[in-house]
Amino acid sequence: MLTESVNSLSDEQTALVSLDLPLRANLSARENVALIPLYQKHFDAAESSRQAQALLDQLGFGAISDKRDPDMNPSERFVTKLARALILKRPQLVIERPGAMLYDIPYPAFLRGLAFRIENGPAKWEVFDFDWNRPLYD
Amino acid sequence: MEFLLNFIERTGAKAAGWWSTTYGIVSFLTDVLSTITRHTTWNRATLDTIAKQIYFTAVQILHIYIIYVMAISWVIITITLSTARNVGLFDAATEMIIRVLLLELLPFLTALLIALRSGSAINTEVALMKVNNELDALSHCKVEPMQFEFLPRIAGGVISVIGLTVLGSVLTTILAYLSIYGMSATGFSTFSTTIATVFSVNILLGLAVKCTFFGLAVTTLPMAAGIETPKKLFMVPVSVLRGMMRVFLALVLIEVLSLALKYI
Numbered sequence: 001m002l003t004e005s006v007n008s009l010s011d012e013q014t015a016l017v018s019l020d021l022p023l024r025a026n027l028s029a030r031e032n033v034a035l036i037p038l039y040q041k042h043f044d045a046a047e048s049s050r051q052a053q054a055l056l057d058q059l060g061f062g063a064i065s066d067k068r069d070p071d072m073n074p075s076e077r078f079v080t081k082l083a084r085a086l087i088l089k090r091p092q093l094v095i096e097r098p099g100a101m102l103y104d105i106p107y108p109a110f111l112r113g114l115a116f117r118i119e120n121g122p123a124k125w126e127v128f129d130f131d132w133n134r135p136l137y138d
Numbered sequence: 139m140e141f142l143l144n145f146i147e148r149t150g151a152k153a154a155g156w157w158s159t160t161y162g163i164v165s166f167l168t169d170v171l172s173t174i175t176r177h178t179t180w181n182r183a184t185l186d187t188i189a190k191q192i193y194f195t196a197v198q199i200l201h202i203y204i205i206y207v208m209a210i211s212w213v214i215i216t217i218t219l220s221t222a223r224n225v226g227l228f229d230a231a232t233e234m235i236i237r238v239l240l241l242e243l244l245p246f247l248t249a250l251l252i253a254l255r256s257g258s259a260i261n262t263e264v265a266l267m268k269v270n271n272e273l274d275a276l277s278h279c280k281v282e283p284m285q286f287e288f289l290p291r292i293a294g295g296v297i298s299v300i301g302l303t304v305l306g307s308v309l310t311t312i313l314a315y316l317s318i319y320g321m322s323a324t325g326f327s328t329f330s331t332t333i334a335t336v337f338s339v340n341i342l343l344g345l346a347v348k349c350t351f352f353g354l355a356v357t358t359l360p361m362a363a364g365i366e367t368p369k370k371l372f373m374v375p376v377s378v379l380r381g382m383m384r385v386f387l388a389l390v391l392i393e394v395l396s397l398a399l400k401y402i
Contacts, residue, residue: 021275025266038183039281045186088279 015085015122017078018096023069029056029080030065036087055083059117075110078102082114086121093122099133108137159366166362170292173284184285191294195256196302203251207306208313210247214239215310215317232332235314241336241345241400244306246393249299249352253385256298257356260291261381264364265374273365288361296353303349341400348396355388 023032033052037043043051056062061079069077078101085093098107115125127137173179196203215235222231264287267273273283311333319325363381367373 016278020271021278022270022272024272024276025270026263035276035281035286036279039286040279042181042183044182084279 013090014092014094015088015090016094016096017081017085017098017101018094019100020096021081023077023080023084025069028066028068029061029072029076029083032069032080033083033087036084040088051087052083055087056080058119059083059114074102074104079114086118089122091122092124092126094126094128096128098127098129106136162366163359163362166365167358169284170289170358173282173289179285179289184290187286187290188293188297191290192297192301195252195294196298199251199255203248203302203306204309206247206251207244207309210243211239211306211310211313212317214243215314219317232314232318232329233336236311236333236336239310239314240307241341242393242397244310245299245303245345245349245352246389248303248306249349249356249389252295252299252302252353253356253360253382253389256295257360257385258378258382260295260357261360261364261378262374264288264361265367265377268365268367269369269371269374271369291361292354292357295357296350299353299356300346300349303345344396344400348392351392352389355392356385359384359388 030052034048037051038048056065059079064076218235219231222228276283315329360381363377367377
């Protein structure tokens with residue numbers, strides 16, 4: 001059911017943060033995020049890198065910008081994926097199964113904390129989680 | 139009867155597998171061509187990535203390549219000169235060295251070196267990207283894997299094979315001259331005339347085409363093998379094995395076709 005809901009989302013409208021959409025393993029956190037302005041919006045390398053760093057700073061994880069995926073802990077990996085999704089500037093942001101990515105922290109509070117830090121974010125945020133995890137969000 | 143059925147089944151499965159592989163490679167090459175011809179492909183980011191790939195493929199191995207070329211060239215030149223002297227064909231030695239080393243052996247060995255070093259790495263990396271869903275993640279972000287990951291590696295591979303072959307040829311030419319005439323300038327005129335005779339426009343064009351095909355083979359075939367890897371981690375070594383076998387067969391095929399076109 002959850003997978004069907006995620007598959008029905010449009011790529012054009014929705015930026016997805018998911019376990020199934022990993023980071024490029026040989027790129028740093030900043031480079032993973034900078035790819036979007038560089039290739040999609042055709043900014044130069046320096047400007048793309050600046051935008052990526054600014055977004056990581058805004059999320060409170062500026063210090064991880066040089067880390068590659070294998071060197072990150074689950075929170076750092078999640079934040080990099082979130083930054084990559086945010087820089088896409090799509091109207092909807094969907095976080096799919098956050099518990100699978102943030103398995104070692106109380107993730108609803110962590111997500112709320114990140115949401116407060118984001119300025120000019122997507123119009124709509126959604127968290128797709130299993131029904132039995134609902135009490136965690138209360 | 140059962141044996142016959144099994145035989146037909148096995149042959150059919152092999153033919154279907156062969157067809158699917160060929161289709162995959164042709165379809166990948168078509169994608170490459172269509173991306174090359176799109177003007178939006180050629181932005182600063184793509185060129186920067188190509189430059190990075192040339193660095194990884196050619197510049198990083200420059201010292202090893204120079205030693206490798208000098209060693210092989212020195213051995214072949216020495217054997218050729220000694221044999222030519224023994225059979226009384228010393229005058230033809232320069233041409234033999236150029237034909238064997240510069241036109242055939244160096245391009246082939248350069249492509250083989252790049253295939254072993256970079257082709258296998260490309261195959262493994264693409265297979266892992268496929269298995270780990272990294273290609274899907276790039277597509278979700280509308281960063282085309284073809285433009286960001288594949289094309290720069292192909293362009294880097296082709297430019298590296300051509301560049302290293304040219305460098306190897308220049309070094310071998312100098313070594314050949316020094317082996318035949320020593321430090322004296324007396325043989326320069328004869329030597330340069332022989333080189334000019336061998337390197338006609340057609341031969342030069344043929345060499346450029348052969349090096350381009352070598353470059354394409356050592357990059358596109360491992361990539362295509364990586365892309366067709368099923369999403370199972372244990373299939374990555376099988377993918378590399380298949381990819382590298384295809385590269386080897388392609389290199390031999392290109393070399394044989396080039397020899398056949400030149401001499402038959």
